[in-house]
Amino acid sequence: MNESSLMTNLAGIELANPVLLASGTAGYGLELDGLLDMSRLGGLILKSVTIEPWAGNAEPRIWETTGGMLNSIGLENIGVEALIEDVLPRISEIGVPLMASIAGDTVRAFARLASRLESTGALAAVEVNVSCPNVERGGIQFGVDPNATAAVTTSVRENCTMPVFVKLSAAASDLPGIADAASRAGASGLSLINTVPGMAIDPVSRSPRLGNVTGGLSGPAIKPIALKAVYDCFRATGLPIIGGGGIYDAGDVIEFLLAGATAVSIGTATFQDPARATKIVEELPDAVTAAGATTTAELVGRLRTPRNASKGKR
């Protein structure tokens, strides 16, 4: 089994393999230089940017939990102009597809960000972050509302020609309905899932562990939730999906592919080991073989569901 077995077509973007670094856990990519061979990645999703630089939330911003972590960074970022001027020229040298992630508190802001980023010619796609649990406006409030999600998607779609991935949260009563709204509004694909809203408290000082009180849960703890989100949305929309949430090894990647993801994103696991994503790329061919396949592409959505999976039999 060779490297070509990992070739991935993600909504028209050719990736050498389906393994991407997730938004926000790999910064602007440059920080990881020297710690992993970034040219071996399928691609890189940059930290979400807003129009203006943003300072983020009160400290403390992170807390480890059982099998995961909470964060309330609050989208601290350098702003789109600094991204374009300082980051893109240098990170483009790596030679793998780059995706920008955009966040805004108005529909117009998303549209402006998309068109401004498209003009650089340096990006393969844009990810629309309507699911950040850590900002007052424009985050998860958009992503749990089908109309707001559709409005943002439409305006991004109309303001750029790049593939548009809408990143959603699992904290929606009717996630497939929201995915469908994004699909109808012209999304090229979905990105699932963002962190799950949560909190932690110090039982001695009685204070919240995060300065922002609540935050977003990520890591292996949420993997079952993320897998179901991918499974449900793949069945509801058939759109290409970037699946992630708790991925830690190549076996986890196979699970996401089977649930319906075309590519995957590695987030929190990068903290455990900055080189984890490339290790996963190395392990992936064997995991594909173990699953009885010869390419990752042929595993997408190929979960073998039992015949007798009936809910509530008597």
Added chain:
Amino acid sequence: MNESSLMTNLAGIELANPVLLASGTAGYGLELDGLLDMSRLGGLILKSVTIEPWAGNAEPRIWETTGGMLNSIGLENIGVEALIEDVLPRISEIGVPLMASIAGDTVRAFARLASRLESTGALAAVEVNVSCPNVERGGIQFGVDPNATAAVTTSVRENCTMPVFVKLSAAASDLPGIADAASRAGASGLSLINTVPGMAIDPVSRSPRLGNVTGGLSGPAIKPIALKAVYDCFRATGLPIIGGGGIYDAGDVIEFLLAGATAVSIGTATFQDPARATKIVEELPDAVTAAGATTTAELVGRLRTPRNASKGKR
């Protein structure tokens, strides 16, 4: 610090301490006899019952995940008549407050169950399970819809005089809104949270780990999600709350009290150790002292939130 420091008034029910066994992880209580001293519990919430006996879902039904487990039991239960005839007379001997949990696929079914159970005189309260992720109808579909939740609550409220706790799922876009709907419909309190929808896949056989494909996630992995649900719903409604989800030790109990729970439920941790709930009761006075309090009651909702917890500062 003595035992009286744990006395709890839960919507008018006097509990010796705030520690309850959760529904579904302690069966009908009788099974645990001899393994823990049940008379030392605050109370016991029985496995959810339906009008007719119910056989549950296809196997396999459980799968361990990082920091938690998935289950898709599908409400297998002996039916309300067997509960009344065979279980209640024997379990009542323990002498701690008992709560029944009821599940149905119509509003009428919930009402019938409540009135039938009230007639026994053996129960301190009823928990309304509108949040089971593992049944085709009448589970989480009710619990993520404010109107359905209100309709079920109203009909239970009108058909019994016991305190009514509505058990909700965190998988709702607007959980505080649903809690509020339950409150307006006459709920005496809330029970938060039921398991979180999720799934797992065998990356070798390509099959789901559960016969029912999807299931509900419980255990420490979901504790941050559960705490936030309690915090949000306490602030939205002020109702007494039975908080739970991933509780493992007395420190976890303090976290839930601070977030706004009046009592707590121990679920999955009972599998790790059938006597865990009573161990928690034993540890609780020290944890209360460590939190700088003299009674559990004075900790309820007393999270110390920072002054500067502003979302998205610049």
Added chain:
Amino acid sequence: MPSWRDHLQRLRVAEHGPALVRAVVARNERVAARVCVLDLRLEEDVPAPSAGQFFLVDCGGGREHLLRRPLSVMGYDPAPQPALIFLVEVVGWGTRRLCAMQPGEKVGLLGPLGRGFGAPAGRFSLLIAGGMGIAPLLFLSHELKSREQACDLIAGFRDSGQVFGGRQDIGSPNGVCTEDGSMGGRGKVCDGLAGRLSEFGYTSVFACGPGGMLEETARVCAAAGVPCQVSLDSRMACGLGMCRGCVKQGAGGANLCVCKDGPVFDSTQVFD
């Protein structure tokens, strides 16, 4: 549906019911590439287990690996200090942890659980083990022999990395085969079972192993008119019949609660 009345009748048997006890690793011996024998000294007493019963073992997973792992009793020594012997194959986190334990480390146990093997029909029993299924059958063989009831035990393994050939105090199988022929005969343990039943005139069969092997064994026994008891495998959470997590569908669609009503069932309860 099983009889719920029966189910409830069996509850509240605290006197002879399972116990929560602590044990200390007295010895941990690697007996094959992936298998070890764990001798545990009990710090408190437990009701005497019978063959086919099992314990839920707390491998020290804490919050991170919550569930206890089911392990069949392979040997039990009531005196002078009560001790249990388990056979463990490394398949995942918990069994890896157990096989890495050093003498002196503590383990939490819940048991004995479930219903073990019933009395054999007739005078000559065949015990058929697949993989770690050998553990409860060595215990059964020991029990039968101590009651002077004749039996043969044959054991099949995937490969030599799994073969456990017995130990003096526990006994050993009468024959061993591996699927890849790397040790003992080559083949599956129930190959030629029909011929063996008639040739030696076994009057009762006991089987423990993978599902496919149990089904094949049950089929051959049914055809030959030999009563057969099978011990089932299932994932478990409580081990006490209360969570309904281990339930499997048996003959006629009935719910079989493996941890409480089993793990041993008459093969006709399990297979149509």
Added chain:
Amino acid sequence: MPSWRDHLQRLRVAEHGPALVRAVVARNERVAARVCVLDLRLEEDVPAPSAGQFFLVDCGGGREHLLRRPLSVMGYDPAPQPALIFLVEVVGWGTRRLCAMQPGEKVGLLGPLGRGFGAPAGRFSLLIAGGMGIAPLLFLSHELKSREQACDLIAGFRDSGQVFGGRQDIGSPNGVCTEDGSMGGRGKVCDGLAGRLSEFGYTSVFACGPGGMLEETARVCAAAGVPCQVSLDSRMACGLGMCRGCVKQGAGGANLCVCKDGPVFDSTQVFD
């Protein structure tokens, strides 16, 4: 806001940047009730750390405890085989795991990370340590002395369960006190600091310890006109400046990235 231009300028320094390496526990010595000294032999080379820099240590938590733990370098020996020395106080899962490690066990390291202490102003430095803050200050004291720059190191601890009095190859503090008086003098390490500064004529102060102690030190130094560098503590995820998890609000509300722009800052950057 910090200058983002600056931030990005400091990126892509792979040549001298941190490395991901494996190390082997060479020695693990309990030096107080809650504290141990861990000598790690590096299997690969790392850029030479300077005093105040730290490593993110993978304590083997896998999926269950994902984050690496930050530990300051207390000692570094480049030859013959490069080795690092850390001082570890048990406070939770990761530090408990580290302190239980046996010689021969492997540990993953990421580092050296951050910016260490800058050059002292003037000729006579005072180093003030609170708790485990002694680790980087012993390293700094060693560095200063090897450059023949004079310094005194005073160390305060909560109680005797935390006291580390130094080791021959690392050096030791000039004075030790505990808050409960259970070892050395009784009191806090910055009690009477103003008097000490003027009495001995220190020209530069370096401090590492709890937030309150740093603030007090900074205040006294500012009043006395003595330049002061402080090393901050913060929870960390990446250690590389990319997740913004460690960011603290400094003077004038500026964002301080503790892992990358710190942990050492000029006290005026931190406190208004």
